[in-house]
Amino acid sequence: MSKEEFRSILIGAVSGNHEDLEKILELYMPLIEKNSYLNGNRDEDLKQYLMIHIALQIGKFPI
Amino acid sequence: MNHQEKSERDELRARFTGWLEVTLYRAKLNYVKKLERDKGIVYVDELPEELWASENPEKNWIQRITESEGFQFEEERLEKAFHTLSEQRQEILSMLFVEEQTPKEVAGRISCSLRHVYKQRSHALKQLRKMLEEGGEDNE
Numbered sequence: 001m002s003k004e005e006f007r008s009i010l011i012g013a014v015s016g017n018h019e020d021l022e023k024i025l026e027l028y029m030p031l032i033e034k035n036s037y038l039n040g041n042r043d044e045d046l047k048q049y050l051m052i053h054i055a056l057q058i059g060k061f062p063i
Numbered sequence: 064m065n066h067q068e069k070s071e072r073d074e075l076r077a078r079f080t081g082w083l084e085v086t087l088y089r090a091k092l093n094y095v096k097k098l099e100r101d102k103g104i105v106y107v108d109e110l111p112e113e114l115w116a117s118e119n120p121e122k123n124w125i126q127r128i129t130e131s132e133g134f135q136f137e138e139e140r141l142e143k144a145f146h147t148l149s150e151q152r153q154e155i156l157s158m159l160f161v162e163e164q165t166p167k168e169v170a171g172r173i174s175c176s177l178r179h180v181y182k183q184r185s186h187a188l189k190q191l192r193k194m195l196e197e198g199g200e201d202n203e
Contacts, residue, residue: 006076010075053090057090
């Protein structure tokens with residue numbers, strides 16, 4: 001993904017565009033998956049919680 | 064110019080990745096804390112009927128929990144010493160050492176200052192130590 005594409009998607013996601021947010025979530029899914037383990041077990045609720053948290057907090061990211 | 068563009072791209076993406084890592088880490092901590100907090104919740108309809116017949120259902124319920132899930136004393140004299148502490152000190156020690164809550168969480172639960180929790184913990188442990196030392200001398 002080029003610099004312009006990433007920047008555009010990120011700006012879209014930060015300003016509340018759902019499609020761009022989905023792309024960001026997809027792009028960072030490995031990081032979300034990595035954080036979705038509790039005591040060595042994958043926790044689907046935690047994964048959902050993290051995704052919702054990103055969706056709620058991404059607007060605070062200073063570009 | 065190309066080098067400059069590349070470093071700009073890396074900077075934005077790296078900054079966002081770093082922000083996201085911190086955000087996810089904090090969110091995970093909150094999730095774990097929430098899970099721990101929810102463990103202690105007892106819903107009203109889960110309370111046994113006989114407790115409602117008593118004058119103070121809440122107090123009796125707390126007593127029942129501390130009796131069944133409280134400290135597992137290895138020594139009888141420690142148990143005796145523990146029960147001579149005031150109710151509040153017993154409650155604070157249980158929350159700190161059995162439920163493994165932080166002093167801040169304990170302060171929130173019993174609606175007092177953090178300083179009060181530290182003070183009560185310190186006094187309670189001193190009191191226990193003193194009583195055990197005295198008890199030890201008696202036993203010898």
